[in-house]
Amino acid sequence: MRQPTVRTTKIFTFDAAHFLPGHEGKCAQMHGHTYRLEVTVERKDGGVATGGPEDGMVIDFGRLSALIKDRVVDKLDHKVLNDCFPFRPTSENMARHIFIELSAILANEDVNVVRVVLWETPTSYVEVTA
Numbered sequence: 001m002r003q004p005t006v007r008t009t010k011i012f013t014f015d016a017a018h019f020l021p022g023h024e025g026k027c028a029q030m031h032g033h034t035y036r037l038e039v040t041v042e043r044k045d046g047g048v049a050t051g052g053p054e055d056g057m058v059i060d061f062g063r064l065s066a067l068i069k070d071r072v073v074d075k076l077d078h079k080v081l082n083d084c085f086p087f088r089p090t091s092e093n094m095a096r097h098i099f100i101e102l103s104a105i106l107a108n109e110d111v112n113v114v115r116v117v118l119w120e121t122p123t124s125y126v127e128v129t130a
């Protein structure tokens with residue numbers, strides 16, 4: 001039987017302001033969101049670690065959390081997103097950027113980023129997959 005793939009997800013929130021230059025509606029004005037970021041990873045072999053401190057885990061939730069929080073979330077929390085990126089801070093652009101950035105950060109680990117979901121409002125989200 002083909003082995004199932006095991007995936008591990010951590011979820012974060014951060015508060016930030018932005019505006020969308022050229023937007024034809026209200027989003028051209030500065031406004032804020034509580035963003036929700038979901039990051040899903042899997043090991044290169046699709047399974048879990050065997051032996052060592054992460055035995056039975058794709059990656060320790062706490063270690064994954066610390067990496068993402070330090071390198072991504074804390075840099076965006078309570079910031080003006082237009083100052084953080086060289087592109088228009090739409091959810092699509094930010095989610096794709098975060099996916100690429102996290103892929104580089106986790107390159108030294110045994111895991112690949114397979115999914116990033118960025119919720120901009122309770123009714124609007126963007127999904128980026130491998």
Ligand SMILES: Nc1nc2c(c(=O)[nH]1)N=C([C@H](O)[C@H](O)COP(=O)(O)OP(=O)(O)OP(=O)(O)O)CN2
Nearest residue numbers: 018020023027031033089090091092120121123124
């Ligand atoms: N495809 C995208 N469309 C819009 C983006 C975006 O990043 N990608 N961003 C915005 C604005 O920033 C806005 O804050 C979010 O828009 P919207 O979901 O329309 O927000 P509402 O709270 O007004 O949504 P309702 O559920 O209709 O109340 C605009 N578009």
Ligand SMILES: [Zn+2]
Nearest residue numbers: 018027031033
């Ligand atoms: Zn917005």
